[in-house]
Amino acid sequence: MLDATDRTGSLDPALDAARAGHESGIAELWRALNPPILRYLRVVVGESAEDVASETWLHAAREIHQFRGDAAGFRVWLFRVARHRALDELRRVGRRREDPAGLDAADERVARDDPAAEALERFTTRRALGMIAGLPPDQAEAVMLRVVAGMDVAQTASVLGKRPGAVRIATMRGLRRLAANLEAGNAGAAGSASSSARNAKEVAE
Amino acid sequence: MKEIKDPDLAALLAAAAAPEPDPDERGLEAVLVAYRAAAIEYRHAPSAERSPSRRPARGGLLLKFAAAIVLLVGGGVAAASAGALPDSIQRIAHDYLGGVGVPAPPGASVSPSAKASASPNRSRTASPSATLSAAPDTSSSSAASLAPSSSATASVAPSAATSTGSNDLVTLCRIVVQAGKSWHSKVDAAQHTTLVNAAGGDPQVLPYCTALINGGPSNSTNSTPPTPSAAPSPSPSKGHGGGDGDPSASLSNAQH
Numbered sequence: 001m002l003d004a005t006d007r008t009g010s011l012d013p014a015l016d017a018a019r020a021g022h023e024s025g026i027a028e029l030w031r032a033l034n035p036p037i038l039r040y041l042r043v044v045v046g047e048s049a050e051d052v053a054s055e056t057w058l059h060a061a062r063e064i065h066q067f068r069g070d071a072a073g074f075r076v077w078l079f080r081v082a083r084h085r086a087l088d089e090l091r092r093v094g095r096r097r098e099d100p101a102g103l104d105a106a107d108e109r110v111a112r113d114d115p116a117a118e119a120l121e122r123f124t125t126r127r128a129l130g131m132i133a134g135l136p137p138d139q140a141e142a143v144m145l146r147v148v149a150g151m152d153v154a155q156t157a158s159v160l161g162k163r164p165g166a167v168r169i170a171t172m173r174g175l176r177r178l179a180a181n182l183e184a185g186n187a188g189a190a191g192s193a194s195s196s197a198r199n200a201k202e203v204a205e
Numbered sequence: 206m207k208e209i210k211d212p213d214l215a216a217l218l219a220a221a222a223a224p225e226p227d228p229d230e231r232g233l234e235a236v237l238v239a240y241r242a243a244a245i246e247y248r249h250a251p252s253a254e255r256s257p258s259r260r261p262a263r264g265g266l267l268l269k270f271a272a273a274i275v276l277l278v279g280g281g282v283a284a285a286s287a288g289a290l291p292d293s294i295q296r297i298a299h300d301y302l303g304g305v306g307v308p309a310p311p312g313a314s315v316s317p318s319a320k321a322s323a324s325p326n327r328s329r330t331a332s333p334s335a336t337l338s339a340a341p342d343t344s345s346s347s348a349a350s351l352a353p354s355s356s357a358t359a360s361v362a363p364s365a366a367t368s369t370g371s372n373d374l375v376t377l378c379r380i381v382v383q384a385g386k387s388w389h390s391k392v393d394a395a396q397h398t399t400l401v402n403a404a405g406g407d408p409q410v411l412p413y414c415t416a417l418i419n420g421g422p423s424n425s426t427n428s429t430p431p432t433p434s435a436a437p438s439p440s441p442s443k444g445h446g447g448g449d450g451d452p453s454a455s456l457s458n459a460q461h
Contacts, residue, residue: 058235061243068382069385128217179214186213
Protein backbone atom coordinates (compact mmCIF):
# COMPACT_ATOMS: atom_id res chain seq x y z
CA MET A 1 0.00 0.00 0.00
CA LEU A 2 1.20 3.46 -0.76
CA ASP A 3 1.76 6.11 1.78
CA ALA A 4 -1.39 8.07 2.49
CA THR A 5 0.17 11.33 1.41
CA ASP A 6 0.90 9.88 -2.01
CA ARG A 7 -2.72 8.93 -2.40
CA THR A 8 -4.04 12.35 -1.58
CA GLY A 9 -1.12 14.13 -3.23
CA SER A 10 -2.76 13.59 -6.58
CA LEU A 11 -5.65 15.72 -5.36
CA ASP A 12 -3.53 18.83 -4.83
CA PRO A 13 -4.34 20.23 -8.29
CA ALA A 14 -8.04 19.60 -7.69
CA LEU A 15 -7.86 21.47 -4.39
CA ASP A 16 -6.06 24.36 -6.05
CA ALA A 17 -8.65 24.45 -8.79
CA ALA A 18 -11.48 24.44 -6.28
CA ARG A 19 -9.92 27.31 -4.37
CA ALA A 20 -9.46 29.21 -7.60
CA GLY A 21 -13.16 28.92 -8.32
CA HIS A 22 -13.25 26.00 -10.75
CA GLU A 23 -16.13 23.64 -10.21
CA SER A 24 -14.20 20.78 -11.71
CA GLY A 25 -11.92 20.97 -8.70
CA ILE A 26 -14.53 20.44 -6.06
CA ALA A 27 -16.24 17.82 -8.20
CA GLU A 28 -13.02 15.85 -8.36
CA LEU A 29 -12.51 16.15 -4.61
CA TRP A 30 -16.06 14.97 -4.06
CA ARG A 31 -15.66 11.97 -6.36
CA ALA A 32 -12.47 10.91 -4.63
CA LEU A 33 -13.35 11.63 -1.02
CA ASN A 34 -17.08 11.14 -0.71
CA PRO A 35 -16.89 7.32 -0.89
CA PRO A 36 -14.50 6.96 2.05
CA ILE A 37 -16.38 9.66 3.95
CA LEU A 38 -19.62 7.76 3.40
CA ARG A 39 -18.15 4.45 4.54
CA TYR A 40 -16.69 6.02 7.62
CA LEU A 41 -20.01 7.69 8.41
CA ARG A 42 -21.89 4.48 7.81
CA VAL A 43 -19.89 2.87 10.57
CA VAL A 44 -20.40 5.84 12.91
CA VAL A 45 -24.01 6.88 12.26
CA GLY A 46 -25.44 4.02 10.20
CA GLU A 47 -28.36 5.03 8.06
CA SER A 48 -27.85 8.78 8.61
CA ALA A 49 -24.56 8.59 6.74
CA GLU A 50 -25.92 10.10 3.52
CA ASP A 51 -27.40 13.09 5.27
CA VAL A 52 -24.34 13.74 7.39
CA ALA A 53 -22.12 13.43 4.32
CA SER A 54 -24.29 16.00 2.56
CA GLU A 55 -23.98 18.43 5.44
CA THR A 56 -20.25 17.86 5.52
CA TRP A 57 -19.84 18.65 1.85
CA LEU A 58 -22.09 21.69 1.95
CA HIS A 59 -19.91 23.01 4.74
CA ALA A 60 -16.79 22.19 2.74
CA ALA A 61 -18.20 23.84 -0.39
CA ARG A 62 -18.70 27.06 1.54
CA GLU A 63 -15.34 27.03 3.28
CA ILE A 64 -13.02 25.66 0.64
CA HIS A 65 -12.19 29.06 -0.84
CA GLN A 66 -10.48 29.92 2.39
CA PHE A 67 -8.91 26.58 3.14
CA ARG A 68 -5.15 26.72 3.67
CA GLY A 69 -3.15 23.58 3.25
CA ASP A 70 -2.64 20.70 0.87
CA ALA A 71 -4.98 17.92 -0.18
CA ALA A 72 -3.87 15.63 2.63
CA GLY A 73 -4.69 18.40 5.09
CA PHE A 74 -8.01 18.98 3.39
CA ARG A 75 -8.90 15.32 3.76
CA VAL A 76 -8.11 15.40 7.47
CA TRP A 77 -10.13 18.57 7.85
CA LEU A 78 -13.04 17.07 5.93
CA PHE A 79 -13.09 13.95 8.12
CA ARG A 80 -12.98 16.12 11.22
CA VAL A 81 -16.01 18.03 10.00
CA ALA A 82 -17.77 14.77 9.14
CA ARG A 83 -16.96 13.29 12.52
CA HIS A 84 -18.29 16.25 14.45
CA ARG A 85 -21.44 16.40 12.39
CA ALA A 86 -21.87 12.68 12.97
CA LEU A 87 -21.48 13.02 16.73
CA ASP A 88 -23.98 15.88 16.67
CA GLU A 89 -26.37 13.67 14.79
CA LEU A 90 -25.99 10.89 17.33
CA ARG A 91 -26.67 13.33 20.14
CA ARG A 92 -29.67 14.66 18.28
CA VAL A 93 -31.31 11.30 17.83
CA GLY A 94 -30.09 10.00 21.16
CA ARG A 95 -28.63 6.93 19.63
CA ARG A 96 -25.49 5.16 20.64
CA ARG A 97 -22.75 4.51 18.18
CA GLU A 98 -22.77 0.79 18.63
CA ASP A 99 -26.06 0.49 16.83
CA PRO A 100 -25.02 0.08 13.23
CA ALA A 101 -28.41 0.58 11.68
CA GLY A 102 -28.89 -0.46 8.13
CA LEU A 103 -25.74 -2.47 7.74
CA ASP A 104 -27.17 -5.93 7.88
CA ALA A 105 -29.30 -5.95 4.78
CA ALA A 106 -28.50 -8.88 2.56
CA ASP A 107 -29.23 -7.58 -0.91
CA GLU A 108 -25.98 -5.90 -1.64
CA ARG A 109 -24.63 -5.82 -5.14
CA VAL A 110 -21.20 -7.28 -5.56
CA ALA A 111 -18.52 -5.41 -7.42
CA ARG A 112 -17.48 -6.76 -10.77
CA ASP A 113 -14.14 -6.65 -12.50
CA ASP A 114 -11.98 -5.47 -9.69
CA PRO A 115 -9.09 -6.98 -7.79
CA ALA A 116 -11.12 -7.21 -4.62
CA ALA A 117 -13.71 -9.42 -6.25
CA GLU A 118 -12.41 -12.50 -4.59
CA ALA A 119 -12.66 -10.91 -1.17
CA LEU A 120 -16.14 -9.76 -1.99
CA GLU A 121 -17.22 -13.27 -2.66
CA ARG A 122 -16.60 -13.97 0.99
CA PHE A 123 -17.58 -10.62 2.42
CA THR A 124 -19.85 -8.03 0.98
CA THR A 125 -18.82 -4.47 1.72
CA ARG A 126 -21.90 -4.03 3.81
CA ARG A 127 -21.23 -7.07 5.93
CA ALA A 128 -17.63 -5.98 6.43
CA LEU A 129 -18.72 -2.50 7.50
CA GLY A 130 -21.30 -4.07 9.78
CA MET A 131 -18.63 -6.11 11.50
CA ILE A 132 -16.41 -3.06 11.94
CA ALA A 133 -19.36 -1.07 13.23
CA GLY A 134 -19.82 -3.76 15.86
CA LEU A 135 -16.48 -2.86 17.44
CA PRO A 136 -16.25 -0.40 20.32
CA PRO A 137 -16.56 3.07 18.76
CA ASP A 138 -12.96 4.17 19.20
CA GLN A 139 -11.68 0.97 17.62
CA ALA A 140 -14.18 1.12 14.78
CA GLU A 141 -13.22 4.67 13.92
CA ALA A 142 -9.51 3.96 14.08
CA VAL A 143 -9.85 0.93 11.81
CA MET A 144 -11.98 2.83 9.32
CA LEU A 145 -9.62 5.80 9.11
CA ARG A 146 -6.42 3.78 9.05
CA VAL A 147 -7.42 0.86 6.90
CA VAL A 148 -10.37 1.98 4.84
CA ALA A 149 -9.66 5.68 4.37
CA GLY A 150 -5.93 4.92 4.23
CA MET A 151 -4.79 7.63 6.62
CA ASP A 152 -1.52 7.45 8.48
CA VAL A 153 -1.35 7.46 12.26
CA ALA A 154 -0.76 11.20 12.55
CA GLN A 155 -3.68 12.06 10.29
CA THR A 156 -5.97 9.64 12.10
CA ALA A 157 -4.90 11.10 15.42
CA SER A 158 -5.73 14.56 14.15
CA VAL A 159 -9.20 13.51 13.01
CA LEU A 160 -9.97 11.78 16.29
CA GLY A 161 -8.29 14.30 18.57
CA LYS A 162 -6.18 11.59 20.14
CA ARG A 163 -2.54 10.87 20.68
CA PRO A 164 -0.86 8.72 18.02
CA GLY A 165 -0.17 6.04 20.61
CA ALA A 166 -3.86 5.80 21.40
CA VAL A 167 -4.64 5.47 17.70
CA ARG A 168 -2.15 2.64 17.32
CA ILE A 169 -3.61 0.81 20.26
CA ALA A 170 -7.21 1.30 19.16
CA THR A 171 -6.38 0.09 15.65
CA MET A 172 -4.56 -2.95 16.93
CA ARG A 173 -7.31 -3.90 19.34
CA GLY A 174 -9.95 -3.38 16.70
CA LEU A 175 -8.19 -5.64 14.23
CA ARG A 176 -7.57 -8.27 16.88
CA ARG A 177 -11.17 -8.25 17.85
CA LEU A 178 -12.28 -8.50 14.23
CA ALA A 179 -9.98 -11.46 13.78
CA ALA A 180 -11.36 -13.08 16.90
CA ASN A 181 -14.93 -12.47 15.79
CA LEU A 182 -14.16 -13.98 12.42
CA GLU A 183 -12.70 -17.02 14.05
CA ALA A 184 -15.72 -17.37 16.27
CA GLY A 185 -17.87 -17.15 13.16
CA ASN A 186 -15.84 -19.84 11.45
CA ALA A 187 -16.67 -22.45 14.05
CA GLY A 188 -14.72 -25.49 13.04
CA ALA A 189 -12.51 -23.79 10.47
CA ALA A 190 -9.72 -23.72 12.99
CA GLY A 191 -6.26 -22.40 13.14
CA SER A 192 -6.27 -18.77 12.15
CA ALA A 193 -6.94 -17.06 15.44
CA SER A 194 -3.43 -16.73 16.71
CA SER A 195 -2.07 -15.70 13.36
CA SER A 196 -4.89 -13.19 13.08
CA ALA A 197 -3.90 -11.60 16.33
CA ARG A 198 -0.30 -11.41 15.22
CA ASN A 199 -1.28 -9.88 11.93
CA ALA A 200 -3.44 -7.33 13.69
CA LYS A 201 -0.41 -6.14 15.55
CA GLU A 202 1.58 -5.80 12.35
CA VAL A 203 -1.13 -3.76 10.70
CA ALA A 204 -1.43 -1.44 13.62
CA GLU A 205 2.24 -0.55 13.64
CA MET B 206 1.48 -0.74 7.31
CA LYS B 207 2.37 -4.33 6.59
CA GLU B 208 0.51 -6.89 4.61
CA ILE B 209 -2.13 -8.76 6.48
CA LYS B 210 -1.52 -12.46 6.27
CA ASP B 211 -4.67 -13.70 7.91
CA PRO B 212 -6.87 -14.37 4.90
CA ASP B 213 -10.17 -13.78 6.69
CA LEU B 214 -9.18 -10.47 8.17
CA ALA B 215 -7.58 -9.39 4.91
CA ALA B 216 -10.73 -10.27 2.99
CA LEU B 217 -12.90 -8.40 5.44
CA LEU B 218 -10.78 -5.26 5.21
CA ALA B 219 -10.58 -5.51 1.44
CA ALA B 220 -14.34 -5.73 1.27
CA ALA B 221 -14.70 -2.75 3.59
CA ALA B 222 -12.45 -0.73 1.29
CA ALA B 223 -13.66 -2.10 -2.03
CA PRO B 224 -14.64 0.33 -4.77
CA GLU B 225 -18.28 1.21 -5.08
CA PRO B 226 -19.85 -1.00 -7.72
CA ASP B 227 -22.26 1.63 -9.03
CA PRO B 228 -21.03 5.16 -8.65
CA ASP B 229 -23.80 7.70 -8.74
CA GLU B 230 -23.48 11.42 -8.61
CA ARG B 231 -26.78 12.49 -7.20
CA GLY B 232 -25.20 14.15 -4.20
CA LEU B 233 -22.78 16.19 -6.25
CA GLU B 234 -25.26 18.70 -7.65
CA ALA B 235 -26.18 20.10 -4.24
CA VAL B 236 -22.50 20.49 -3.42
CA LEU B 237 -21.88 22.39 -6.63
CA VAL B 238 -24.82 24.68 -5.97
CA ALA B 239 -23.46 25.54 -2.54
CA TYR B 240 -19.99 25.94 -3.98
CA ARG B 241 -21.21 28.36 -6.66
CA ALA B 242 -23.10 30.44 -4.14
CA ALA B 243 -20.08 30.64 -1.87
CA ALA B 244 -17.79 31.50 -4.77
CA ILE B 245 -20.00 34.41 -5.77
CA GLU B 246 -20.23 35.73 -2.24
CA TYR B 247 -16.55 35.26 -1.69
CA ARG B 248 -15.66 37.18 -4.82
CA HIS B 249 -18.01 40.04 -4.05
CA ALA B 250 -17.29 40.41 -0.41
CA PRO B 251 -15.32 43.47 0.61
CA SER B 252 -11.83 42.34 1.40
CA ALA B 253 -12.15 43.41 5.00
CA GLU B 254 -14.95 40.94 5.45
CA ARG B 255 -13.89 38.05 3.34
CA SER B 256 -15.84 35.41 5.09
CA PRO B 257 -19.35 35.66 3.73
CA SER B 258 -20.04 32.02 4.26
CA ARG B 259 -19.45 32.50 7.93
CA ARG B 260 -21.82 35.39 8.29
CA PRO B 261 -24.78 33.22 9.17
CA ALA B 262 -22.70 31.54 11.82
CA ARG B 263 -21.19 34.23 13.99
CA GLY B 264 -21.37 31.94 16.95
CA GLY B 265 -19.44 29.39 15.02
CA LEU B 266 -16.78 31.88 14.08
CA LEU B 267 -16.47 33.02 17.65
CA LEU B 268 -16.16 29.44 18.70
CA LYS B 269 -13.41 28.82 16.19
CA PHE B 270 -11.60 31.91 17.36
CA ALA B 271 -11.84 30.74 20.92
CA ALA B 272 -10.76 27.24 20.00
CA ALA B 273 -7.75 28.61 18.15
CA ILE B 274 -6.76 30.63 21.17
CA VAL B 275 -7.17 27.68 23.46
CA LEU B 276 -5.01 25.62 21.14
CA LEU B 277 -2.51 28.42 20.91
CA VAL B 278 -2.27 28.79 24.62
CA GLY B 279 -2.11 25.08 25.16
CA GLY B 280 0.77 25.01 22.74
CA GLY B 281 2.38 27.98 24.37
CA VAL B 282 2.21 26.35 27.73
CA ALA B 283 3.59 23.13 26.32
CA ALA B 284 6.44 24.97 24.65
CA ALA B 285 7.16 27.06 27.68
CA SER B 286 7.06 24.17 30.08
CA ALA B 287 9.54 22.36 27.91
CA GLY B 288 11.85 25.32 28.27
CA ALA B 289 11.72 25.91 24.56
CA LEU B 290 11.12 29.63 24.64
CA PRO B 291 13.84 32.26 24.71
CA ASP B 292 14.28 34.07 27.98
CA SER B 293 12.28 37.19 27.26
CA ILE B 294 9.40 35.17 25.91
CA GLN B 295 9.67 32.77 28.76
CA ARG B 296 9.27 35.69 31.12
CA ILE B 297 6.27 37.03 29.26
CA ALA B 298 4.74 33.60 29.22
CA HIS B 299 5.46 33.25 32.86
CA ASP B 300 3.88 36.59 33.69
CA TYR B 301 0.80 36.06 31.63
CA LEU B 302 0.30 32.42 32.27
CA GLY B 303 0.50 33.08 35.93
CA GLY B 304 3.16 30.49 36.38
CA VAL B 305 0.98 27.59 35.44
CA GLY B 306 3.32 25.00 34.07
CA VAL B 307 5.81 27.66 33.12
CA PRO B 308 9.12 27.70 34.91
CA ALA B 309 10.31 31.25 35.39
CA PRO B 310 13.51 32.21 33.65
CA PRO B 311 16.50 32.69 35.93
CA GLY B 312 16.16 35.83 37.98
CA ALA B 313 12.41 36.00 38.04
CA SER B 314 10.66 35.31 41.28
CA VAL B 315 8.04 32.68 41.33
CA SER B 316 6.10 30.91 43.95
CA PRO B 317 7.04 27.26 43.78
CA SER B 318 3.54 26.05 44.40
CA ALA B 319 2.28 27.83 41.35
CA LYS B 320 4.73 26.07 39.08
CA ALA B 321 3.51 22.61 39.77
CA SER B 322 -0.12 23.44 39.99
CA ALA B 323 -1.38 22.47 36.59
CA SER B 324 -0.65 20.44 33.54
CA PRO B 325 -0.48 22.09 30.14
CA ASN B 326 -3.60 20.26 29.11
CA ARG B 327 -5.70 22.12 31.58
CA SER B 328 -5.84 25.22 29.48
CA ARG B 329 -6.87 23.17 26.47
CA THR B 330 -9.88 21.90 28.22
CA ALA B 331 -11.11 25.29 29.24
CA SER B 332 -14.40 25.87 27.54
CA PRO B 333 -14.28 28.54 24.88
CA SER B 334 -17.11 30.57 26.31
CA ALA B 335 -15.54 30.71 29.72
CA THR B 336 -12.35 31.61 28.00
CA LEU B 337 -13.78 34.58 26.22
CA SER B 338 -15.93 35.95 28.96
CA ALA B 339 -13.41 35.94 31.73
CA ALA B 340 -11.55 39.13 32.36
CA PRO B 341 -7.81 39.02 31.95
CA ASP B 342 -6.02 38.68 35.19
CA THR B 343 -2.36 39.31 34.83
CA SER B 344 -1.44 39.12 38.46
CA SER B 345 0.59 36.05 39.14
CA SER B 346 -1.37 35.41 42.28
CA SER B 347 -4.13 33.98 40.13
CA ALA B 348 -1.92 31.00 39.56
CA ALA B 349 -3.00 29.57 42.85
CA SER B 350 -6.46 28.74 41.62
CA LEU B 351 -6.76 26.75 38.47
CA ALA B 352 -9.97 27.87 36.88
CA PRO B 353 -9.29 31.58 36.88
CA SER B 354 -5.79 31.10 35.67
CA SER B 355 -6.82 29.07 32.70
CA SER B 356 -9.23 31.75 31.59
CA ALA B 357 -6.82 34.54 32.26
CA THR B 358 -4.35 32.57 30.26
CA ALA B 359 -6.51 32.40 27.22
CA SER B 360 -7.65 35.97 27.15
CA VAL B 361 -4.20 37.37 27.50
CA ALA B 362 -2.60 35.00 25.09
CA PRO B 363 -2.93 37.07 21.93
CA SER B 364 -0.78 39.86 23.25
CA ALA B 365 1.78 37.41 24.45
CA ALA B 366 1.66 35.71 21.10
CA THR B 367 2.04 38.79 18.98
CA SER B 368 4.94 39.97 21.03
CA THR B 369 6.77 36.75 20.37
CA GLY B 370 7.15 37.63 16.72
CA SER B 371 8.20 34.73 14.58
CA ASN B 372 7.64 32.23 17.35
CA ASP B 373 3.93 32.95 17.40
CA LEU B 374 2.35 29.55 16.83
CA VAL B 375 -0.16 30.81 14.33
CA THR B 376 2.54 32.51 12.30
CA LEU B 377 4.69 29.42 12.49
CA CYS B 378 1.78 27.27 11.45
CA ARG B 379 1.09 29.49 8.47
CA ILE B 380 4.66 28.91 7.37
CA VAL B 381 4.33 25.18 7.91
CA VAL B 382 1.05 24.88 6.07
CA GLN B 383 2.30 26.96 3.19
CA ALA B 384 5.41 24.83 2.86
CA GLY B 385 3.49 21.58 3.19
CA LYS B 386 5.61 18.48 3.54
CA SER B 387 8.85 20.44 3.18
CA TRP B 388 8.08 22.61 6.20
CA HIS B 389 11.17 21.43 8.05
CA SER B 390 13.38 23.53 5.83
CA LYS B 391 11.42 26.68 6.64
CA VAL B 392 11.86 26.73 10.40
CA ASP B 393 14.86 26.93 12.67
CA ALA B 394 15.58 24.59 15.54
CA ALA B 395 13.81 26.63 18.20
CA GLN B 396 10.74 27.05 16.02
CA HIS B 397 10.78 23.36 15.27
CA THR B 398 10.81 22.58 18.97
CA THR B 399 7.94 24.97 19.57
CA LEU B 400 5.88 23.33 16.86
CA VAL B 401 6.66 19.80 17.94
CA ASN B 402 5.80 20.59 21.54
CA ALA B 403 2.55 22.20 20.52
CA ALA B 404 1.52 19.44 18.13
CA GLY B 405 2.66 16.56 20.30
CA GLY B 406 5.21 15.16 17.90
CA ASP B 407 6.94 15.84 14.61
CA PRO B 408 4.53 13.91 12.40
CA GLN B 409 1.60 15.72 14.00
CA VAL B 410 2.86 19.19 13.16
CA LEU B 411 1.38 19.45 9.68
CA PRO B 412 -2.11 18.17 10.56
CA TYR B 413 -2.03 20.19 13.77
CA CYS B 414 -1.15 23.38 11.95
CA THR B 415 -3.67 22.74 9.20
CA ALA B 416 -6.33 22.37 11.85
CA LEU B 417 -5.16 25.46 13.70
CA ILE B 418 -5.13 27.65 10.62
CA ASN B 419 -8.42 26.43 9.29
CA GLY B 420 -10.30 26.39 12.52
CA GLY B 421 -13.24 24.08 12.22
CA PRO B 422 -14.32 21.78 14.96
CA SER B 423 -11.77 21.58 17.66
CA ASN B 424 -10.98 18.18 19.00
CA SER B 425 -9.35 19.38 22.13
CA THR B 426 -12.42 21.08 23.47
CA ASN B 427 -15.82 19.58 23.80
CA SER B 428 -17.36 22.46 22.01
CA THR B 429 -20.04 21.70 19.52
CA PRO B 430 -19.21 22.75 16.01
CA PRO B 431 -21.32 25.27 14.15
CA THR B 432 -24.69 23.72 13.70
CA PRO B 433 -26.03 22.67 10.37
CA SER B 434 -28.77 25.23 10.81
CA ALA B 435 -26.22 27.89 10.06
CA ALA B 436 -26.43 26.48 6.64
CA PRO B 437 -27.32 26.37 3.27
CA SER B 438 -29.48 28.52 1.27
CA PRO B 439 -29.46 25.61 -1.12
CA SER B 440 -31.09 22.84 0.79
CA PRO B 441 -29.10 19.69 1.36
CA SER B 442 -31.48 17.56 -0.68
CA LYS B 443 -32.12 15.12 2.08
CA GLY B 444 -32.26 11.54 1.13
CA HIS B 445 -30.45 11.98 -2.14
CA GLY B 446 -28.17 9.21 -3.19
CA GLY B 447 -30.76 6.58 -2.52
CA GLY B 448 -29.84 3.61 -0.43
CA ASP B 449 -26.54 2.34 0.72
CA GLY B 450 -23.83 1.22 -1.55
CA ASP B 451 -24.20 3.58 -4.47
CA PRO B 452 -22.27 6.76 -3.99
CA SER B 453 -20.27 7.83 -6.96
CA ALA B 454 -16.68 7.18 -7.63
CA SER B 455 -14.52 4.31 -6.71
CA LEU B 456 -12.32 4.11 -3.72
CA SER B 457 -9.34 3.42 -5.86
CA ASN B 458 -7.96 6.92 -5.45
CA ALA B 459 -7.87 6.46 -1.77
CA GLN B 460 -6.72 2.93 -1.78
CA HIS B 461 -3.93 2.49 -4.25
